[in-house]
Amino acid sequence: xxxxxxxxxxxxxxxxxxxxxxxxxxxxxxxxxxxxxxxxxxxxxxxxxxxxxxxxxxxxxxxxxxxxxxxxxxxxxxxxxxxxxxxxxxxxxxxxxxxxxxxxxxxxxxxxxxxxxxxxxxxxxxxxxxxxxxxxxxxxxxxxxxxxxxxxxxxxxxxxxxxxxxxxxxxxxxxxxxxxxxxxxxxxxxxxxxxxxxxxxxxxxxxxxxxxxxxxxxxxxxxxxxxxxx
Numbered sequence: 001x002x003x004x005x006x007x008x009x010x011x012x013x014x015x016x017x018x019x020x021x022x023x024x025x026x027x028x029x030x031x032x033x034x035x036x037x038x039x040x041x042x043x044x045x046x047x048x049x050x051x052x053x054x055x056x057x058x059x060x061x062x063x064x065x066x067x068x069x070x071x072x073x074x075x076x077x078x079x080x081x082x083x084x085x086x087x088x089x090x091x092x093x094x095x096x097x098x099x100x101x102x103x104x105x106x107x108x109x110x111x112x113x114x115x116x117x118x119x120x121x122x123x124x125x126x127x128x129x130x131x132x133x134x135x136x137x138x139x140x141x142x143x144x145x146x147x148x149x150x151x152x153x154x155x156x157x158x159x160x161x162x163x164x165x166x167x168x169x170x171x172x173x174x175x176x177x178x179x180x181x182x183x184x185x186x187x188x189x190x191x192x193x194x195x196x197x198x199x200x201x202x203x204x205x206x207x208x209x210x211x212x213x214x215x216x217x218x219x220x221x222x223x224x225x226x227x228x229x230x
Contacts, residue, residue: 001017001018001019001157002017002018002019002195003015003016003017003018003126003127004016004018004126004127004132004156005126005127005128005129005130005131005132006131006132006133006156006183007131007132007133007134008134008166008169008170009134009170009173012166013131014162014163014166015127016156016157016158016159016163016166016167017156017157017158017159018154018155018156018157018219019154019155019157020152020153020154020155021153021154021155021218039080040080040081041077041078041079041080041081042076042077042078042079042080042081043077044071044072044073044076044077045073045075045076045077046093047073048070048071048072048073048076049071050071051093052093053065053070053071057070088100101118102118102119103116103117103118103119104116104117104118104119119198121197121198122194122197122198122199122201123194123197124194124195124196124197124199125185125186125191125193125194126185126193126194126195128185130185130186130187132183132184132185132189132193132204133183133184133185133189134181134182134183134184134189134206135181135182135183135184135189135190137181137182138177138179138180138181138182139179139180139182139205140178140179140180141178141179141180141207144180144205144220146226147225147226148203148205148220148222148224148225148226149222149224149225149226150205150220150221150222151221151222151223151224152202152220152221153218153219153220153221154218154219154221155216155217155218155219156217156218156219167215167217168210168215170206170208170217171208171209171210171215171216171217172208172210172215173208174206174207174208174217175208175209175210176210180205180206180207180220181205181206182203182204182205183204183205183206183219192204192223193221200223201223202221202222202223203221203222203223203225204219204220204221205219205220205221205222206218206219206220207219207220
């Protein structure tokens with residue numbers, strides 16, 4: 001298990017383990033008594049896609065599509081695909097021998113491009129000397145699930161009696177108040193959590209559940225906020 005450095009509402013901090021919660025397995029797909037499975041097949045070759053045909057036949061292409069079906073390559077179409085490799089191609093559909101430089105595009109809330117820049121290295125901040133801290137943002141559970149899309153869930157685990165008491169108290173406080181607490185990293189405790197170098201930044205909310213002497217402390221991760229259309 002990996003570790004995270006976390007602080008509670010009383011500024012007590014420690015390293016605790018965490019592990020992802022696996023989603024339940026999908027139901028078995030079947031038709032009558034036979035299992036149904038997916039398989040990939042070739043749809044067309046590189047010389048029979050629309051762009052290649054348009055470049056070759058130009059204005060004659062519409063009539064050719066109706067009369068001769070030049071897009072159907074019977075030597076390739078329908079062949080099963082077992083294994084694939086990722087390649088980069090340029091605007092001319094030529095394979096690039098060297099991977100391109102990545103450019104980060106910045107968009108505004110309306111989807112318009114604001115800026116382009118070379119991506120900066122983002123270092124993991126979950127095991128920094130400064131612990132992940134509670135913020136002032138608390139939401140009722142029913143409000144949080146309507147405001148954010150939670151796409152991943154991690155569970156925090158204790159490794160001894162001290163960390164059990166530490167996590168149990170956090171879970172109990174959240175459960176009794178029916179709240180979820182936003183966590184923050186960095187010097188001011190306002191940065192999103194980054195679990196691996198150059199990984200996605202996540203908003204992390206703690207949710208606690210307690211039953212008798214047992215607890216579950218869950219970290220709900222989101223990078224998508226739901227907003228009403230005005």
